[in-house]
Amino acid sequence: DAGVIQSPRHEVTEMGQEVTLRCKPISGHNSLFWYRQTMMRGLELLIYFNNNVPIDDSGMPEDRFSAKMPNASFSTLKIQPSEPRDSAVYFCASSPRSSGVRQTYEQYFGPGTRLTVT
Amino acid sequence: AQSVTQLGSHVSVSEGALVLLRCNYSSSVPPYLFWYVQYPNQGLQLLLKYTSAATLVKGINGFEAEFKKSETSFHLTKPSAHMSDAAEYFCAVSDQTSKIIFGSGTRLSIRP
Numbered sequence: 001d002a003g004v005i006q007s008p009r010h011e012v013t014e015m016g017q018e019v020t021l022r023c024k025p026i027s028g029h030n031s032l033f034w035y036r037q038t039m040m041r042g043l044e045l046l047i048y049f050n051n052n053v054p055i056d057d058s059g060m061p062e063d064r065f066s067a068k069m070p071n072a073s074f075s076t077l078k079i080q081p082s083e084p085r086d087s088a089v090y091f092c093a094s095s096p097r098s099s100g101v102r103q104t105y106e107q108y109f110g111p112g113t114r115l116t117v118t
Numbered sequence: 119a120q121s122v123t124q125l126g127s128h129v130s131v132s133e134g135a136l137v138l139l140r141c142n143y144s145s146s147v148p149p150y151l152f153w154y155v156q157y158p159n160q161g162l163q164l165l166l167k168y169t170s171a172a173t174l175v176k177g178i179n180g181f182e183a184e185f186k187k188s189e190t191s192f193h194l195t196k197p198s199a200h201m202s203d204a205a206e207y208f209c210a211v212s213d214q215t216s217k218i219i220f221g222s223g224t225r226l227s228i229r230p
Contacts (some may be wrong), residue, residue: 050216106152
């Protein structure tokens with residue numbers, strides 16, 4: 001059973017360039033999350049979707065960041081223009097569909113994309 | 119609002135010794151609680167979860183955690199540390215919405 005798939009695994013780009021990170025959640029999961037991890041700030045939630053609809057984007061650092069989820073099996077996180085301070089590991093995670101009244105809410109993480117902006 | 123506090127950013131134990139990683143939570147509703155592990159250059163992996171069933175939760179790799187409401191704690195333990203347990207461990211809390219709040223993490227080192 002495939003887990004969360006992220007691409008690319010590594011991205012090196014120059015300041016000012018557009019960067020697009022991609023995520024394929026686990027089939028059947030109805031929530032998708034984008035996180036950023038750095039040594040200084042730890043793990044930060046950027047945005048999450050329920051049933052392809054953005055629910056909370058309060059963690060998105062600024063307007064240079066945008067995220068979309070056009071269907072249940074694909075999401076993108078775009079940074080335009082990129083800056084050196086955006087260098088981090090970006091994780092995508094998905095959460096399973098509720099099977100009853102109470103949902104367990106565990107999240108399954110992808111391997112991450114290591115972004116370096118020079 | 120919920121939050122978690124992990125006591126100790128770095129814990130070092132000898133191989134074969136008891137592992138104890140501390141986590142305290144704050145939540146205005148009955149919480150769901152989680153422990154995740156992150157090995158170098160990998161994503162986070164669920165170790166175990168508490169969802170208001172048994173207060174002692176057993177997870178993978180011999181880890182377990184006990185929910186103590188009176189102490190608002192959810193400490194992670196393993197009776198005997200193995201070299202392969204060296205990793206970063208995250209405690210997390212959910213307020214029964216989709217969102218999970220992660221702690222700042224505890225790096226576990228194992229001495230031979």
